[in-house]
Amino acid sequence: MEILRYVAFATDPAGGNPAGVVLDATGLDDATMLATAAEVGYSETAFVVSSDDGVLGVRYFSPLAEVPFCGHATIALAVAHADRHGAGPLHLRTNAGPVPVTTSVADEGTTVATLVSVAPRTTPLAEADQAELLSALRWSADELDPALPPRVAYAGAWHPVLAAADRSRLADLDYDMPALSDLMRRRDWTTVDLVWRESPTVFHARNPFPPGGVVEDPATGAAAAAFGGYLRDLELVGVPTTLTIHQGDDMGRPSVITVSVPGDRDSGIGITGAAVRI
Structure with a gap:
């Protein structure tokens, strides 16, 4: 398992909110994801599983429990995915519902992500x-x-x-x-x-x-x-x-x-x- 670490909502690693990102969590069970999030120690770690329809299944774990949705970890995983595969649209399937995300590269080279939440x-x-x-x-x-x-x-x-x-x-x-x-x-x-x-x-x-x-x-x-x-x-x-x-x-x-x-x-x-x- 490759665990990436990103800071979201900042352009400086000393700011923002750190999140763990696992871009390929295929085969991981709940206990392993929870233990991994606890070891990473950030407020959330996002675990991504690809599917045949192109939608990315995402689950979010804090060090103590699973949460249905996490915004900063979504931004982090989207940018991590863009760094690995290129910027563009993503379609996420979360426990809270579908969340579309778009990534782009700003003029200064920083990757920016925009998510659209479920209906509030x-x-x-x-x-x-x-x-x-x-x-x-x-x-x-x-x-x-x-x-x-x-x-x-x-x-x-x-x-x-x-x-x-x-x-x-x-x-x-x-x-x-x-x-x-x-x-x-x-x-x-x-x-x-x-x-x-x-x-x-x-x-x-x-x-x-x-x-x-x-x-x-x-x-x-x-x-x-x-x-x-x-x-x-x-x-x-x-x-x-x-x-x-x-x-x-x-x-x-x-x-x-x-x-x-x-x-x-x-x-x-x-x-x-x-x-x-x-």
Whole structure:
């Protein structure tokens, strides 16, 4: 088995979110994939199996569990595939559904990938869950931005969305990992999407990921797609629009995620980012 290591949503290996990529996972069982992801130690490793119809089957494993979809590992595997076979369109079959991806080479030689998520959904965040979530985060309700109401958003995986009223609140992340992990496991949440709005189309985000055995994700494409759907569903942005999400800065791993939000509410959300091999 050849294990590649890429950083997604950055052009510098010191930034972005690292992902493991296995471009040929034919014959690997679940236990082997989970053990491999744990050995790699990144928030996710993507395992790819080719099929006769040209569609690539993809499964994503964190060090502790399988997840239905992972945005940054998808960007990483697409760029790894382009580096090996040339840029162009890919058709992925994930546990969350079909995900088309396109890769291209930018003027400076960096390979960039764009995925289109499955159709997003947004649901209310129950008051009891919100209270438990705030308690685990050690946040208070009066620190939230009332213009961006709490919800649970989906674009391949579920993420509660909480918006901080102040950038300093987002910068100060010190949560109760066992309590948050327990809540997220019970609710089947993948990461918590904590955001702060800098301008109408520029956001900063942090994503705790304790169910995966990771304190925090430096760049979370699945959460960014879910957040794009959340903004569209709640009519918090005009559509179509393009958003920029900065993530990882507070961790010392700056990442930039470009989010394309089409006007059609049934359409998936576009996620674009560069990736480079480590």
